[in-house]
Amino acid sequence: MVSLAVAMGVGRFAFTPLFPLMVRDGLLGGESGALIAASNYLGYLVGALVAARLRVQPAMLVALGLISTIAVTAAVGGTSSIPLWVALRFLAGVLSAWTLVATSAWGLGWLASLGRPHLAGVLFAGVGLGIAGAGLFCLVAADPHVSSLRMWLQLAGWAGLAALLPLLVVWALPASAASPAAPLAAQAPRKPPVRTAGLVACYTLFGFGYILAATYLPALARQLVDDPQVFGLAWPLFGLAAAVSTIVVSWCLQNANRLRVWAASHLLMVVGVLLPCVWTSLPSVTIAALLVGGTFMVITMLAMQEARARAEGNATLVLGRMTAGFALGQLLGPLASAAMGRFTDDFTTALNHALVLAAAGLLSSAFYLWREARQPPERYS
Template identity: 45%
Template sequence: MSRHVSAAQLCLAGFIALSVAMGIGRFAFTPILPMMQRDFGLDLVLAGWLASANYLGYLAGALTSAALPWKAPAQLVAALALVAATTLLMGWTTAWPVWLALRCLAGLASAWALVSTATLCMARLAALGQGRLSGLVFTGVGASIALVGLLCMMLDIAMAGSSATWLIMGVLALAGMLGTRPLWGASSQPAAQAAAAHAPDGQAPGAGRRHATIIGAYGLFGFGYILPATFLPAQAKQLIDDPAVFGLAWPLFGLAAAVSTLLTARLLAVLPRRRLWALAQFIMAVGVLLPVLRPGIASIALAALCVGGTFMVVTLLGLQEAHAVGGRHAQKLIAALTAAFALGQLAGPAVFSLGNAWLGLSLESSLALAATALLAGSALLWRPAGR
């Protein structure tokens, strides 16, 4: 007999699921990167290819999530188990081709986990009349980034090594998976299915144009944010070779993400969702440009606040918009946004790595291009819906 799952339990389980999928499966690589550079002489170009492998897997996961034969709860369990396994294996090998494969699989699993968690939590919270609490679920990403970043900083100071750090992250991912159990049950599924049955079909006049606009803006967001999200600690390390200082860039990023996600509900009482999304992307563009215009540790700290303080706001608002305008096709629209995001973030490190290798393109030039993409997405969203 299935037991009733409360809104608080759903929020906590979703929080943990996104912490494992994103904070570890996607973003643990960023604070571990300086340790891998020290341990294995990994340069930024090779790091860019490892990042691109993860983003390629994320794209594959986004494209396949809606077509998987498993229901969302089973998809979530499989995704989190794969995140834990690939993270553990990163600490058991130093083979470059294996690293590439593992980062690709971790990206695949992260996308499955994001789509399934967003679908389950938004539908079930809406069925309980608590849809406004979905923001609490998404604070898991920022909070886990901050906590993982602090843990990596402490392990780096202790000279634990990157391999040991990957193993510790894998154990944490396994433990976290057990905390997502409330999302595996079916106790709130009938109510969620009933709510979905009464949802609009998402095919009103002009819907296709609105869908294309948010998909395009979300894809530009993926391209624009990924370079600072990948290389902030490495940029800080180039300026100050002290893990107690440069290691704070990533926790600061995560803390800003968690706090801003909590504030989003209040901001939505003042601004329409699309306008708030556009404003968040504009602030992110400013943050991306700061280290280019005024290189220095202060600029990197401000960039961490600007980018970290908006990237989960944009993620939350984008998925909420897809859930609102997608109607009965919300899961497919969420998957489409995730795929567009994955394409954008795949292109970012690839542009840097190829541009650096073939044209001598600097990271600063790539960041300027990323900021331009963010501004273009902001302009798309600022137009009235339907245009």
């Protein structure tokens, strides 16, 4: 849980709450900020594609990813060069993908060997806790007299302290009894896994659907209320909803069909994505943050569990493909919004069109997952 909190909350998502503060300090503008965000998305995609090919044990990759993420985060605070920031956030994206894939393979393997798969919610709650923690840190530390660069260094220090626990755990327990430690590449047989293309496609549409709402909810909140103590709560609220929802779903719906819960989560996210388009107010942005944040990690947890269940011997390879699909989707989201902006009068109109497109993708994937859930297990496992 703490491993995912550091890798995702800091390595992937820390830029979202820190970006307005860097703009406040005159370090970034809208275009340069978009470039840095896109480089992180691209790094996440590259990291996911490479993760399954690395000849490194999962526990070792977790340790490598965490230590490197902390170093890269600190390096962001040590420079004011935009090209270096682009490169560093690209590396942070690569490392967060490696850590997510390795932690998922390691953690789900241990839970399976212990007969406690319902505890997967605790594992994946780490992402939401990391997002909420980074957001609350920025909310508390955002003093006009404290530079955003210093905050990057402080965040790296807190992440380093947090990472000590998972580093000690993976050192002591490198692999579960059911799946002995082996290089990641060696875990994947030559024959590709069966019936996972549909899951990858749905997970890609999920990445496309979630990223626009997750990226622009804090900005929408700031447009409505200029008090940073108010609009700054949008991101921690998003993360807290993500953390709580994974635990609740894994405990309360552990006997439910995974695909149906996944499909229902997509439908709830559709409402969250479309709500700011039809009702622009602080309550609507708050509800949207709860709906998108509350389903974001539930979908991630269910998708990873379903993919691993369908390809037990190819777990790392399949999880890497799923993560790569998600990364591709979230990379295409802002590009679609920017492309629509060339044919519309203003940014808000372009964003609304992109959100409608994202909702359509989520809706179509929900129908596919629901139909797939009606198939006998032997047809898709």
